[in-house]
Amino acid sequence: MGTVFTLFKRELASFFATPVAYVFITIFLILSSVFTFFIGSLYERGQADLLPFFNFHPWLYLFLVPAIAMRTWSEERKSGSIELLMTLPISTLQALLGKFFASWAVLGLSLLLTFPLWLTVNYLGQPDHGVIVAAYVGSWLMAGTFLAIGMCMSAMTKNQVVAFILAVVVCFLFVVSGSNIVLDAFKDWAPSIVIDTIASFSFLTHFESIAKGVLALNDVGYFLISITLWLYASLLIIEHKKAD
């Protein structure tokens, strides 16, 4: 565990030694406010909750998280530092976890820094704090899933741009598979079990109830299992492709 922590600290420091973390957090805060106030109409709804804020998270993460994830492995392979990393007495899993938790921490920090929104709804009315905490935790879990997908794509290529695009595409599939556009296409001919299965893979489906403050075991489980599976896939890909 000590090794993972050392790696975690290095990765985290590297986010803040470069402009990556600052740019990311700034953009995240600006975009999430824009979505919440202008598109989500937080004021006009006249309700003291953060639903308009959380509802846009899947779409916000769709572009922002791959931007954080794209460098994780691509950069190591491009610069050759992966050779240094993998010849240190650490396991690939430890390296992977260090990287994942560092990026996840940056995402968590970005979320925490949206606290003025919470203060705003507190000022406007009496929100249900339990709901908001649950939604924050759920959003962070979902961000972790986006991140695990992005890291897996980053492990596949040396090129950060390719990693970014691949990650956006794969994440997009997971987001829209629950939307009506996709489901309507299947509705006429596919049996309902197929439609339910497709919908159940979607981040939207699982995040919907979380955004309303319901942390159901199956939704939380879905994100945790997704994270594990995508990280495991990254592990296999890195082991296989690290020297290419």
Add this chain to the structure above:
Amino acid sequence: MIYVNNLSKLFGDFVAVNDLTFNILPGDVVGFLGPNGAGKSTTMKMLTGFLAPSTGGIQIADLSMAEDAKKIKKLIGYLPEGAPAYGDMTPIQFLHFIAKIRGLKGKHKAERINTVIKQVDLLGVLDKPIENLSKGFKRRVGLAQAILHDPDILILDEPTDGLDPNQKHQVRELIQNLAKEKIVIISTHILEEVTAVCNRVMIISAGQLRFDASPEALLAKSKYHKAVTLHLSYPSDISGLLELPGVIDMEHERSTGRVTLLTQNGADVLHDVTEHIKDRRLPVDTIFVEQGRLDQVFRDITQGVKA
């Protein structure tokens, strides 16, 4: 301590390393030579556990790479080709990171870091991001992390590439001072480096081991081994030199006045040659016995493979 058995590595159809078998014992300072793409770096990557061999096995300090890679990695210090490092870190941050990963602690850690900083002369750049450093400093940061935990086995892929002559000298001294009971493996393109620091030479070409002996033995393979080279101040009749016993051939560059006498099986002909020069009053201003020419031996060994 390093036992390599029938080691091969294939990338698709391309055979990068072809059935290498060798042992390296403590005290060996091995110079790994070979043309670009010969399989030097691939072999080093397998020795350090970065790449898994396609077939064959590596045993280091009674541990098998296939089973105990992590334990073996603790024993090895490795400078990968191009000395990669984390560019956004400063050398001091980087060394602290490596020290922690290597499990160095407290006072010992501080001591080791200070020692290597002095050894590779990094004091002036400790707080500059590595990506802003010159090629020479980057290489030295890479060396510093490789020797930080005072490893029993040091594997350096082109350690002096990009260094100026002073820095090269410094690095060679460093390696010579390290290697008393340690194993050092250096890959290089600089042939003189091998005679300067190594006590064993391995030449790899097309993935195969072509030569494995001492640098002296490598020199002895040269047709210029013990050849006598002399320089004439002005042109003169030197045909008599070719008739001296032991001399089998003569190379004469008329433009420079340089004459090289090749000898049979490294026979000692200097005495006869000087006698002859004295008798004929030849206008010789320089005369010396050659050790052998490494570049020519290198070409013979490595290009012979393709023919």
